[in-house]
Amino acid sequence: MSSLKSRFLSTFIALGATFALTVATIAPAEAQRQTIRIATSSTGSYGYAVGTVLSETIQRGLGRGFEVVVQPYPSTSGAMISVMNGEGEFGYTADVGMRSLYDGARPYDDFSPRRGMLVHSLYVYPMETFMLVLDARKDEFNSYADFDGRPVFFTPAGFMNWLNMRRIFAALGYEFNHVEIDSATVADAYQARSIDGSAGYTTAGRSLPTYWREAELRANLAAINPTEEEKEKLRAAGLVPVEIDPSVAFSQELGVDRIWGVPIYFAYNVRADFDADLMKRILEILHENVERLVDGDPGFGPLAADFVGTQAAGVAANPDIPVHPGLAAFLKDHGQWDDSWTIAGQ
Template identity: 30%
Template sequence: MRHLFVSAVAGLAALGTVALADTGPAQAQDAKQLRWATSSTGSSGHRALVALSTMLNDKFDGYDITVLPTPGAAASLRGFAAGQFDGYYGADVAFHEIEDDTGRYVGFKEQVDEPLVQSFWAYTLEVGLGVRADDAGEYKGWSDLSGKPVFTGPAPWDTRAALERAMKVAGVEHEYIELDKGLAGSALQEGTIDGFIVYTAGQRTPSPWVTEAMLATDVSVLNPNEEELKKLKDAGIAVVDVDKGAFDSDIGVDTAKLVPFFYGFHVGLNVPEDDVYRMLNTIKDNAAELAEADAAFSQIADNMVEMQVRGIEAAGTAALIHPGLARFLRENDAWNEEWNDRIAQ
């Protein structure tokens, strides 16, 4: 399987579909190459890493970062663990599945060559459901989608895993339909599906493909009802309010109630402590610029340090902490001494 994955990435490069971040004056001739994998083009993760790498290639000395799109964040994580990439796009939900040996990662721990550590938490993604606007009045909550065909996202994606977990807790027993994400809007309009995943990044901006789908057909966000919200709360699943203004089209409600989880662009111990520490300070110093390039980074522009703390708390014991991130938090008076035994060595 590893050989097949390498060949797929090589094929993308040969076709010119591997996006390379812009380079700047900070790129020296002796710069280290950093192959950073993320999700596919049209995703929040790809858009965000292009913005991040563009800034780092300009402001962060010593590295030449290349952005490598993969079929999804899970593919970037698996590729990193197999030594195929130098950085990856990883979520708290994936770390927990790996730790618990469940879901998409059963048996995965035995295949890891490079240890997975947390090094930079970028933003939350917030997931929910959309239905045809013409049918919105028929639904009182998520459970009304039980028995109906729903596209909750590409099968291996973390967004799907997070939404499916929340839907299960809320008591939704839907029929999962696999689609090319670019067909979600037309599939909803034609009745192939009755609902699909909608999600934002940083509570500010939808994923590009979600925006396209919602512009292609009239979509209303379907919020969980009060009973479902109580089930989610009792299960420890948070729900946040995202204003309708975050979307480029009418969503049928003033506020979308979405389930957040944490995403980061991580490197491993292949990048030394000093360099990760410098990188985090560079991101902190340029967070406002990043938020202008991609509104998903608004959370780190508001409070970069707090976002790292929240990400670590969400990951729990499921992933070790890069020593560069630990140093960054110590110097910003945000380190929790209870995390000392969780620093990667």
């Protein structure tokens, strides 16, 4: 073999050995990356958009040792069930969804999780539910008591705001008389008097769902607030009304300077077996980067205004449900832990 060929072969062998060593070094490192799967609602939904912003922020904070991915599901309950069966780490839910889960209500009445139940872990944004009527009929309604037993469209049956209004009426002791209609026909149902009122809702006090945006273009509306006595009853039930500026979300005046709505706290919760130190670290990353979250979606505004308080409010809505040890440690660090709450696994 010529000297040139010999040197070429030696160089080729050396390069091959170096490449093999490099691959052998990289492969274990890649294999050691921990995957965190965020199970959320369907692509195009608000929950999916929020999950994407969260995943990007968590990924940036945790670094290359982790891979944070978003997994969409057709429904919120589907996302929750997938995580409880071990097919994800964070499950998209809300305080009312957690209530249904722990009460064994549909679709969880025959459900037995393969890995474990979701527990309070991370609350991310509120939706606020309230009552609306036709402006021409506003003098007929002065409180939520005026809707007691009356035909009302409480948003589509089974949806989170429907569940929220059901628990509001239960706390007040009023009859919940839901009339199911196509949400696109709210204005028509008002005019036909097939409903006396309807539940409306905003996301983070700012935006309306599409069907309400269309309804307010076709009908003059008025908001009906609970009385002070009703608000006290709601607070006693852990349903603390919050103020909403109607001029921010609506394009018309609603006859009130402020709307009092009962918030739903939407969450990405984990099972109790999720690593406590990692959960606390993720909470700290999000707490430190709330402005980045707002840049990704303005719906994070209330979270940015009071990140710790949002976590505490999410727990307080269902104080009997266990709290993840990582969230418990985070709340204790920030002086917002309530000793009456239960830490999962303790």
